[in-house]
Amino acid sequence: MAQKSAVVIGAGVAGIAVAIRLAVKGYAVHVFEANNYPGGKLSEFTKDGFRFDAGPSLFTMPQYVDELFRLAGKNPQDYFSYQKLDTVCHYFYPDGTRIKSTSDADLLAAEIQTQTGEPAGHVSQYLQNSKRIYGITNHVFLEQSLHRLRTYLSFKTLKSVLQLFQIDAMRTMHRANQSFFRDKRLVQYFDRYATYNGSNPYQAPATLNVIPHLEQHLGAYFPEGGMYSITQKLVELATSLSVKINYNAPVEEILLRDNRATGIKVNGEVIEANIVVSNMDVYPTYKKLLGKRPDLHPQKTLRQERSSSALIFYWGILSRFDDLHLHNIFFSGDYKAEFNAIWKEQTISNDPTVYINISSKLQPGDAPDGCENWFVMINVPANNGQDWDALVNTSRRNVIKKLSSMLGTDIAPLIVSESVLDPRNIEQRTSSYKGSIYGSSSNSQLAAFLRHANRQSKVKNLYFCGGSVHPGGGIPLALLSAKIVADWV
Structure with a gap:
């Protein structure tokens, strides 16, 4: 009997995880990724001697990564290492209060x-x-x-x-x-x-x-090699199970026959499969890949309020700050005003809460000697056509002013390398609709029940994983979405 086949659209962490699970079940799995690298938001880059994890920076519930190795009959400790953090985060308040959160x-x-x-x-x-x-x-x-x-x-x-x-x-x-x-x-x-x-x-x-x-x-953890090592190790595991990951391969269409998914079209080529799993954001999955079947589009789901997005400055800092740790939060003076700006006014507060992740605190090789790699993030609204160039420039000034004041050091002259990620880039690089990081928001009592299901109810053999569907965004939930899909299959 011929081996069953599955195609996965997107090599985000959920896509890789579902590919591993299906391969363990005996499927021949092919993953198609539009970018030339895996991981989706969970990626990395280097610039001017600094290494940055581009996306998620907090690692919790590592058992869901370990579980994938065990499913493949491997000891996860032989392939993937991480340490539990004794100090979880340093918190800084405008009035000078500081709290060191411990495990x-x-x-x-x-x-x-x-x-x-x-x-x-x-x-x-x-x-x-x-x-x-x-x-x-x-x-x-x-x-x-x-x-x-x-x-x-x-x-x-x-x-x-x-x-x-x-x-x-x-x-x-x-x-x-x-x-x-x-x-x-x-x-x-x-x-x-x-x-x-x-x-x-x-x-x-x-x-x-x-x-x-x-x-x-x-517990909160830090993976050896940085957050991107999660992607790297899962790709290695998938490859060892004969999963084929195809890069620079944007999927054009999900193919249906008699309300059954039969494969995909990539670069004009038809790829047939018994199972199709989309790790792409559910919105473009329907609007682009299932655009010929508007009767299938879950209109209420697609109209749901999107989650917030992020504005990230990747700064190479020509100094070291002993007061800072791996995770750091600098609170705004008026939290309600900050969230009103994001959700009601669709803009960015002039006094945003600032998160700084510095992986070189635990992995010195991520920055040159005497330097630190700062991942500086503020929460911002999803992309609804705002003037992002102006917002980025204003926010940069406000963030530098805030951090300089609260740290007692002018950080502007210490920035020797800079890259910027805003909602436009997030949408372009990860197909996240409007640049929202977590799909739909959870700003309602029934939000958990309103997220898109992990299976298309009207189309057989079509499944969904990733942060835009149940159970939600973030690494642990994305991995769980893959588990739910594999169990359903």
């Missing part, structure tokens, strides 16, 4: 009490609440399809459904955080987790307060 919950609670006066018990109660939400939602919302009857017929699902009133979906994150903490700095500290999936804490449901559990209780 030890008791030490974190004590640090917060010392720096802000907020009782340590409040922090402990909050983290336990986050853990509880995770326990209720994990098996239903993250590890399985919400669009499959089988999901709702298990004991674990029934148990979770009976506890749904405890996931705090009726309040916003901000309102819930206000009920836990009396100090506004702590409310801002935990409101920030809404940005992990491109949402607004003043609109997103408090169910998203599950996110601190992923970072605090389950």
